[in-house]
Amino acid sequence: MRKFDYIIVGSGLAGLYAAWKASYKGSVAVITKDFIRTSNSFNAQGGIAAVTSQDDDPEIHKSDTLIAGRGLCEDHSVDILVNEGPDRIEEIIAEGMAFDSKNGVLALGLEGGHHKRRILHAGGDSTGRWITEFVIKKASERENIEIFENTVLLDLLVRDGECFGVRCWSDNEALTASGQGKEVLLYSDHVFLTSGGTSAIYSRTTNPKTTVGDGLAVAYNAGCRIMDMEFIQFHPSGLYLKDSPQAFLISEAVRGEKAHLLNKAGKRFMVPIHELAELAPRDIVARSIFKQMIKDQMPYVTLSLRHLDSAMIRKRFPSILAKCQEFGYDLTQEIPVAPAAHYSVGGVLSNENGRTDIKRLYVCGEVSSTGIMGANRLASNSLIECLVFANRAVEDSQRVGGTEFFPEFKEEYTKDPANETLYSDVKSKVSEIMNLHAGIVRSEESLTEGLAKIGKISDEVDSAAAEAGKEYYIEASRRLLTVASLIMTPALMRKESRGGHYREDYPCSDENFAVHSVQKRGSEVSTAPVNNDYFKF
Secondary structure: OEEEEEEEEOOOHHHHHHHHHHOOOOOEEEEOOOOOOOOHHHHOOOOEEOOOOOOOOHHHHHHHHHHHOOOOOOHHHHHHHHHHHHHHHHHHHHOOOOOOEEOOEEOEEOOOOOOOOOEEOOOOOOHHHHHHHHHHHHHHOOOOEEEEOOEEEEEEEEEOOEEEEEEEEEOOHHHHOOOOOEEEEEEEEEEEEOOOOOHHHOOOEOOOOOOOOHHHHHHHHHOOOEEOOOOEEEEEEEEOOOOOOEOOEOOHHHHHOOOEEEOOOOOEOOOOOOOOHHHOOHHHHHHHHHHHHHHHOOOOEEEEOOOOOHHHHHHHOHHHHHHHHHOOOOOOOEEEEEEEEEEEOOEEEOOOOOEOOOEOEEEOHHHEEOOOOOOOOOOOHHHHHHHHHHHHHHHHHHHHOOOOOOOOOOOOOEOOHHHHHHHHHHHHHHHHHHHHHOOOOEOHHHHHHHHHHHHHHHHHHHHHHHHHOOEHHHHHHHHHHHHHHHHHHHHHHOOOOEOOEOEOOEOOOOHHHOEEEEEOOOOOOEEEEOOOHHHOO
16 A cells, blocks of 8 residues: 555646645655646746735735626635735745846736736746746655656545545556556545646647546546536637647736737727726637637737837747747737637635545645636636645645545556547547537537537447446546536526626626536536535535
């Protein structure tokens, strides 16, 4: 038996920070399905939002968050974020994290939905990489942290509502001895699920290809409640690349420096739409771009920086500049952009300390749903959420305590290379279904058709499973289908438009739907009022 005090599933900022903090409490294992630097956190460009200047205030940050969340934010959770965020920033700066500064003062950026400059950044446009590298360094200095790459979560070891560890498939020699892939059971007093979001389930996305919601599906199958999954944030500005589904992210901070969005005629189209123009909340900008693309009959709109100081652009956005050059574009002039699936607003229901419905199972980061994001995430709130709630979860775990008894769990999985083609086929079909039926603009007809297609594929996979049993690729296919259903089912139920969910057949918000959607395995999708006891457990 390999037993640890903590198992962290995922190597984004929430996971790595939790591992670092937990290492002061006990032994830690970090498992990640790919490499430790493969995460949305590592790729994050814009920055991290926290009040650090004298002319800002946590109440203003809270107001901006609530406005972006469209009536579905949990006040108490937002209070925690905006008031504890500055403490976490102060902590990591004291530990050596270097944010960009000017004349000895933190250089603060502005992004969509924020009414104050409060976005800290590092390396210009490489904040995620810098802060992730910082935490990786901190973790590497701790002898009681073991990191296992190429180790995929299969299931949680749950019995009678308690979590005792994880079931995973590993190609890591430290776990398999032979280096050959095999099922491995890891036991732990506390499991932290920090596996990221679901946006790579869409064919056009800014996310790494691995971000397909495995952790979400595993938590759902284990009995956790899932909340608000219909709200998918499409980033307004993914670099448009002809004949490529991947979308390199063009940070919102670029528009924060006053870049303009132009239509086919070269005119700014956001000015009459919203008082903040290009810096309106992301759902508004993404939807406006989408509509403009249809109007212009073009697959993109233009992001123009030609009116800005080119030297400033080169200094502020060196990584984006280099990437654009790689594809033949000059960031200091004009580039083509179009929306792409970027962030899962909903996730596994958790309380203010990261607890889930399963004892000693915690969730942090994008896979979680604390009620902070509401119906639409405020830009750059995600990284600070990772720090604030991972810290709270580690502290809470000490109050909960561990267990002296570990029930026996047997290995169950096989891996048949012959089924890899089945998985690839399912992934391709699901990604196209999601783009077509659950994209920026939705309708009852489209969602119903999309769910029917998912159901048909599920029947085919179930037939294959009847013969194969618990097989790696078949179960991975099932998880993809589960995530697709978890997104589309509440989207069909929600007969209104709000935040990251837009129904062309119900284009207005409806106060009857100013509620959370809640899904639990074995039950129909239900709703829960905002600021309610769902978060008190």
